[in-house]
Amino acid sequence: MPTSDPQFFAHVPPYGGDPILSLMEAFQADPRARKVSLGIGLYFDDEGRLPVMAAVRQAEAALAAQRGPRPYLPIEGLAEYRAGVQRVLFGAGHEAVASRRIATLQTLGGSGALKVGADFLHQYFPQSAIWVSDPTWENHLALFEGAGLRVHSYPYYDLATRGLRFEAMLETLRGLPARSIVLLHASCHNPTGVDLSHEQWRALIPVLAERALIPFVDIAYQGLGDGLEEDAFAVRALADAGLPCFVANSFSKNFSLYGERVGALSVVCAHEAAAETVLGQLQATVRRNYSTPPTHGARIVATVLQSPALFEAWRDELAAMRQRIQAMRQQLHAGLDERLQGRQPIGHFLSQRGMFSYTGLSAAQVDWLRHEQGIYLVRSGRMCISGLSTRNVGYVAQAMAHVLA
Numbered sequence: 029m030p031t032s033d034p035q036f037f038a039h040v041p042p043y044g045g046d047p048i049l050s051l052m053e054a055f056q057a058d059p060r061a062r063k064v065s066l067g068i069g070l071y072f073d074d075e076g077r078l079p080v081m082a083a084v085r086q087a088e089a090a091l092a093a094q095r096g097p098r099p100y101l102p103i104e105g106l107a108e109y110r111a112g113v114q115r116v117l118f119g120a121g122h123e124a125v126a127s128r129r130i131a132t133l134q135t136l137g138g139s140g141a142l143k144v145g146a147d148f149l150h151q152y153f154p155q156s157a158i159w160v161s162d163p164t165w166e167n168h169l170a171l172f173e174g175a176g177l178r179v180h181s182y183p184y185y186d187l188a189t190r191g192l193r194f195e196a197m198l199e200t201l202r203g204l205p206a207r208s209i210v211l212l213h214a215s216c217h218n219p220t221g222v223d224l225s226h227e228q229w230r231a232l233i234p235v236l237a238e239r240a241l242i243p244f245v246d247i248a249y250q251g252l253g254d255g256l257e258e259d260a261f262a263v264r265a266l267a268d269a270g271l272p273c274f275v276a277n278s279f280s281k282n283f284s285l286y287g288e289r290v291g292a293l294s295v296v297c298a299h300e301a302a303a304e305t306v307l308g309q310l311q312a313t314v315r316r317n318y319s320t321p322p323t324h325g326a327r328i329v330a331t332v333l334q335s336p337a338l339f340e341a342w343r344d345e346l347a348a349m350r351q352r353i354q355a356m357r358q359q360l361h362a363g364l365d366e367r368l369q370g371r372q373p374i375g376h377f378l379s380q381r382g383m384f385s386y387t388g389l390s391a392a393q394v395d396w397l398r399h400e401q402g403i404y405l406v407r408s409g410r411m412c413i414s415g416l417s418t419r420n421v422g423y424v425a426q427a428m429a430h431v432l433a
Contacts, residue, residue, distance in 0.1 A: 047166065048406060055404045063402035064424055066415040069218065069383060071252070071281055071349055074417045079284050079349070083342035087331035091324075100320045103311040105134020105292075109326040112333030113292040116256065117247070117263050117277055124267045124296055131307035132294040133314065134321045138248045138278030139171065141293035145244060145274045146175035147313050148306075149209055156242065158209040159201075161185070163408065165218045168211060168246075177209070185220045190376035190388060192222050198235055206240040214275075215259035216249035216382025219410035223253065223381050229262050233269050243273040251282045251346040252353060253381040267296050279329050281383070282346055288325025349414075353383060356416040363425025364432070372432045385411045393431040401427040 051067040073079045104110065110132040114125050124130050135141040149156060158177045160168050161184035172179050183196035201210060217223050224232065236243055243266055253259045266273045272295070279290040293310065297303040314320070332338045361377045368374065377385055389397075389409040397403040403424055405411050416424060 051404055051406065058402060058404075060402045062423070063404070064415060064420050065404050066411045066413075066424070067404045067406050069281070069412055070286065071284060071353075071383060071414045072417070074352065074419075076415075076417060078286070079345075081284055081342060081345045083332050083338045083345060084283060084285065084328055086338060086341070087328045087335075090331060091327055098323055101134070101323055101326070103314050103320055104132075104307060105321045106323070106326040106330055108330040108334060109134055109290075110292065112330050113277065113294065116250065116333065117260055117275060117294060118267055119257075119260075119264060122264065122267060128300040129297045129303045130267075130294050131297060131303040131310060132292055133307065133310045134326055135276075135291045135293050135314075136318065136321060137280055137289040137291040138246065138276050139167065139291070140289065140318075141276035141278070141291045142168070142171050142244075142246065143175065144310060144313050144317070145276060145293050145295075146172050146177055147317075148310060149242070149244075149274075150176045151313075152309070153207055153209070153242070156207050156209050158211060158244070159204065160211040161197075161213065161217070163219060164211065164213075165246075172211075182210070185222060185386065187388075190222075190373060190386065191379070192224065192228070194224070194228055194231075198232065201232075201235050201241065202239060204239055204241060207242055208239075209242045209244050210236065211244045211246060212262065214245050214247035214250070214262040215253040216384070218248065218382075219384050219406070219408060220386040221376075221380030221382055221384045221413075222386070224262070226261055229265055233265060233271070236266075237269060237271055243271060245273060245275045247275060248278040249281050249382050250277065251343075252350050252383060255350070256343060256346070270298070272297060279325075282349075283329060283332075283342070285325050285328065288328070289322065290325035290329050353413050356413050356421060357385070359418070359421045360413075360416060360425055360428075363422055364429055367426065367429035368432060383412055383414050385413055387411050387428070389428070389431065396431055397427055403427055 048068055055065045113132050114130055118125050135144055157180055158172050159180045159182045162181040169179055182200040183193040186193045215223055245263055250256060250259045263275055275294040277292050280286045295306050297306055332342050357377050361374055364374045387409045391407045394405045394407050394409060
């Protein structure tokens with residue numbers, strides 16, 4: 029038998045681990061009974077459980093009654109699912125949907141949509157670099173750099189005001205070369221929770237058009253900010269403006285279907301012929317990668333989106349999830365306000381949107397909360413608001429007030 033070369037993989041460095049997933053592993057290993065997970069981006073109910081939505085249960089029951097063969101899906105995915113994606117993102121009556129100028133592809137979650145889009149852009153716009161917000165979701169950097177794109181950042185979060193550096197953002201974008209790619213968060217910005225207002229989107233879109241920039245919109249939390257329609261404002265405004273744009277969406281959070289990896293990539297084009305060409309090359313991109321997407325999660329989502337009754341049930345459940353997040357923001361703010369008595373700015377907990385908040389805590393303060401109180405946040409100070417509950421929000425407010433005072 030040949031002897032394996034013990035040095036064959038010696039040049040391969042060890043993987044340092046994903047900071048958020050590693051944080052979750054540390055939380056699970058923590059033996060303390062009183063511990064709070066505010067790191068990973070999962071929606072939990074008030075009992076600290078991942079919900080199984082009633083609309084999803086009913087859709088799965090209906091699908092179970094129709095058991096049959098399970099062939100491969102087409103490369104582009106389930107047709108009913110893709111149609112449902114377009115209705116949710118753009119609205120059933122949108123001109124871009126009616127004129128068939130949107131190429132939509134089922135993907136392996138929102139991350140898969142970003143990666144397929146990145147691979148496509150790198151191949152067909154090889155001179156284009158991508159610009160992401162400062163800060164952005166850490167995996168954005170890994171995905172786009174892994175696709176071979178050069179990644180830069182534009183001003184976004186204002187540490188002093190806990191708000192948006194909008195004028196600095198516009199100034200930077202006005203100076204970018206034509207066909208630069210700009211990653212934008214449609215709503216519920218990850219990690220800061222700071223979103224552009226409708227007025228700011230209306231001011232931004234002409235800049236994107238004038239500079240011939242390529243918007244790449246990430247919408248992973250539709251319905252968890254202000255509502256399904258409201259959270260899609262930017263996507264629809266870009267389509268209304270006639271800009272070519274890429275949209276990566278996910279149903280992980282708003283359907284609580286994390287492990288099913290249900291996402292989509294939509295590319296808004298000038299006309300139907302261009303959409304057909306783009307879809308064909310997106311299919312080729314997928315074929316070179318994972319070949320075809322999985323069936324089960326897409327069928328669940330398609331069943332819900334196709335049924336008026338299930339759609340309304342899902343919409344109501346999603347509204348309840350959104351309202352719980354908002355209630356936790358209010359209770360955390362009230363608890364901090366009572367203890368800090370105006371000594372620190374805390375209004376951002378109410379003005380931010382979605383599951384995440386940039387708390388303003390330093391890495392040292394985050395470390396203290398973890399080691400001394402069993403409260404786990406990302407070291408940037410990002411907090412997942414849905415990890416709060418009526419049982420732990422007072423405890424968290426007290427601990428945070430201690431380090432902020």
